[in-house]
Amino acid sequence: MxxxxxxxxxxxxxxxxxxxxxxxxxxxxxxxxxxxxxxxxxxxxxxxxxxxxxxxxxxxxxxxxxxxxxxxxxxxxxxxxxxxxxxxxxxxxxxxxxxxxxxxxxxxxxxxxxxxxxxxxxxxxxxxxxxxxxxxxxxxxxxxxxxxxxxxxxxxxxxxxxxxxxxxxxxxxxxxxxxxxxxxxxxxxxxxxxxxxxxxxxxxxxxxxxxxxxxxxxxxxxxxxxxxxxxxxGGNDPLLVDGDVDPVWAAEQAALGSFANAGQICVSVERIYVHRRQADEFLAALTAAARRFSVPPLVDTEHRDKVHDHVSQALAAGARALTGATIPDGPGAHYPATVLSGCTPDMAVMAEETFGPVAPVMVVPDFATGLVEAVRGRYGLAATVLTADMAHAHEAYRTLRAGTVKVNAVFGGAPGGAAQPRGVxxxxxxxxxxxxxxxxxxxxxxxxxxxxxx
CATH class of the missing domain: 3.40.605.10 (Aldehyde Dehydrogenase; Chain A, domain 1)
Known part of the structure; x- marks a missing residue:
């Protein structure tokens, strides 16, 4: 009843x-x-x-x-x-x-x-x-x-x-x-x-x-x-940044995917794996992009608190906030664009759907390791890979367990596309x-x- x-x-x-x-x-x-x-x-x-x-x-x-x-x-x-x-x-x-x-x-x-x-x-x-x-x-x-x-x-x-x-x-x-x-x-x-x-x-x-x-x-x-x-x-969509792309362009893509609509898009970027060759420039550019990004409020304070809890857990476990990560003063359900470095697979921001304006970054030694990490987890909604290597692109879209795989663009696609999600x-x-x-x-x-x- x-x-x-x-x-x-x-x-x-x-x-x-x-x-x-x-x-x-x-x-x-x-x-x-x-x-x-x-x-x-x-x-x-x-x-x-x-x-x-x-x-x-x-x-x-x-x-x-x-x-x-x-x-x-x-x-x-x-x-x-x-x-x-x-x-x-x-x-x-x-x-x-x-x-x-x-x-x-x-x-x-x-x-x-x-x-x-x-x-x-x-x-x-x-x-x-x-x-x-x-x-x-x-x-x-x-x-x-x-x-x-x-x-x-x-x-x-x-x-x-x-x-x-x-x-x-x-x-x-x-x-x-x-x-x-x-x-x-x-x-x-x-x-x-x-x-x-x-x-x-x-x-x-x-x-x-x-x-x-x-x-x-x-x-x-x-x-x-x-x-x-x-x-x-829902999903926990990965973004994999290869070692041969412009790190500033890659950071702009990552910012768009992570912060658009305050990260409240079904196919938002939820976790980022960057090749160590690009890591320093990428993180600097992503931090700058986050500070410029105009982020709308989250849907309500209850959801904002859940997002902040994921961030707080990551910081307590050793991640570093390069920008954001604090609840601002004042009314509403606002939360800043947040960039976290030093993230590990066991953190909630990497393992679960945060659904907020948070870009958690893990540095990987090579593309193959990044792909292994991107495949990790129980979700399978969408994924993105940024690479200039067509062999890597093909390997990624065939390997990633996701209903939608985007190569070199976090959003976009032809009308009428349809996909079947994987996992949960x-x-x-x-x-x-x-x-x-x-x-x-x-x-x-x-x-x-x-x-x-x-």
Missing amino acids: LTVQNDISISDPATGHHVGSLASATQTEVEDAMALARRSFPLWRHTQAAERGAALRAAAAALRDGAAGLAEIHEHETGRPRDEAMAAIDAGVSTLEQYAELGPVHRGRSLLGSWSATDLMVPEPRGVVVALTPWNDPVAVACGLIGAALVTGNCVVHKPSERCPHTGMRLGELLHDAFPAGVLQTLTGGGAVGARLAGHHDADVVAHVGGVETGRHVAMATARTGAKALLEN SGTGFGYGPELLDEMTTTKLVHLTAPGEAG
């Missing part, structure tokens, strides 16, 4: 001022939402694919029209600067438009059987999709999961993170009118609401983007119900055309005339 929770109260991470409060969904509201989604599914699945695509285009247009107001909420609730919040919303609009085009052409296969029979592999919607989305990129991530699920004929119950409930609710309001009643619903709440949705008997897919521990609970819940789990559970970082495709496959299931059909031995 879901315990009724207190209202969710949000403070602006930049100023500490109260943003607002929202009531957490009750047990009855959760049950009603799931039941409505189940009742709405037959009509929506029978809606022509082209009409579902048109509905998604209408939703994208509504989101574009409401982007400015949503970006303001996003900024005050999560601390993401207004221009970055707008860019993230634009990405969400583009994602909805892409799935509006991809959905109607999502197809199965015909097979070569006997002359008198037809054999087909037909994709079908799975049913009710529960989407549990994060606070660090709440619009773009939600649009990906919602868009792929709806355009393939599923109904969606969306719970945004309790750290950005106003952003999630406003997104739901903007998209809602493009679809029939019950096809897309939004519920607010914390872990108890998420757990109830993840373990609900009416859920056919539970798509979760967030922390490892929550993802593990989602996987256990779906194992009990038989629902499909689609998980992106998750399972399944979370983006691209392949996400349509995750949201559907395949039925094999054999057609033959009566009396034929097809």
Whole structure:
């Protein structure tokens, strides 16, 4: 039974001022939402694919029209600067438009059987999709999961993170009118609401983007119900700096990867291995870059304290802070860009996901050792290697156990890319055309005339 929770109260991470409060969904509201989604599914699945695509285009247009107001909420609730919040919303609009085009052409296969029979592999919607989305990129991530699920004929119950409930609710309001009643619903709440949705008997897919521990609970819940789990559970993404690259350029890449959005990007750089030939120049340039970097606040003081705890543990274990590493005076959840040298594999900043503006650096004697260290650990979301040696580049991308490997750029990539995380970082495709496959299931059909031995 879901315990009724207190209202969710949000403070602006930049100023500490109260943003607002929202009531957490009750047990009855959760049950009603799931039941409505189940009742709405037959009509929506029978809606022509082209009409579902048109509905998604209408939703994208509504989101574009409401982007400015949503970006303001996003900024005050999560601390993401207004221009970055707008860019993230634009990405969400583009994602909805892409799935509006991809959905109607999502197809199965015909097979070569006997002359008198037809054999087909037909994709079908799975049913009710529960989407549990994060606070660090709440619009773009939600649009990906919602868009792929709806355009393939599923109904969606969306719970945004309790750290950005106003952003999630406003997104739901903007998209809602493009679809029939019950096809897309939004519920607010914390872990108890998420757990109830993840373990609900009416859920056919539970798509979760967030922390490892929550993802593990989602996987256990779906194992009990038989629902499909689609998980992106965070990472501890390494950056490997080879001995033949410009150390100043490499430091700028490392700063961007470590400090953009205060290190609160799923594929942020979490740990750095630098060739000893480059170490002194690299560390000096990275420290200078960190001091220049304009870092937005972390999402809240609770998360800021977790980041600082990782840093404090590293310092106590022998690491050295070249810049940052202190909680500033004043309101909000600010934390400076921090560079740590002398780090070792057993430190939390190297072994776990810190998810803050921290660049922990370990010096390695050669590329091979750095690659061994980069492979270390239980995560496998993304990794980056900076090298001028094509043999090293090929060795790195083939060896690194990560869903995404970037060579000579910490961010970027062609549209439509999709990857499967490794280890505790998750399972399944979370983006691209392949996400349509995750949201559907395949039925094999054999057609033959009566009396034929097809």
